[in-house]
Amino acid sequence: MKSGVKIFLAVALIAGGAGVSAHVAMAHGGAKGIVKERMDAMGDLAKTMKQVGGMLRGKVPYDPTEIAQAAERLKQHGGSEMTKLFPDGSLEAPSEAKPEIWANWQKFEAFANDLSEKAGALKAASMDQSAVPAAFGAVGKTCKACHEEFRLKKD
Secondary structure (H helix, E strand, O other), rough: OOOOHHHHHHHHHHHHHHHHHHHHHHHHOOOHHHHHHHHHHHHHHHHHHHHHHHOOOOOOOOHHHHHHHHHHHHHHHHHHHOOOOOOOOOOOOOOOOHHHHHEEEEHHHHHHHHHHHHHHHHHHHHHOOOOHHHHHHHHHHHHHHHHHHEEEOOO
């Protein structure tokens, strides 16, 4: 894939993430307990993706140390840290989780593990500015795939 296409894909993912971030902030109203915890975690993920996206779009100076730190934050949200935020049946409003998460737990768990893996690859790529867009795009694709499968559609 050409570098320009990779950057475009990364920017497109971030643009979507910015909308998600605003929606998540509004959706938190009334969230309690584990639902609030996971909505806060998703908000942090969106904020972190937006931070990296800003560097890739040139809105803020590229800083490989900040990219590595952001990637580590993303990685820490994946795997078991993600799945523990989804105890069986935790669908209280304003949750955006679909019940299919628990019916398809192995697939959900695979997405959570992929987030950690792809974020780890982003961290490893952070010192090579030309490699970051593809690594960042892979993180975004993981988020998107999980959301398409397991998050309720927005109005």
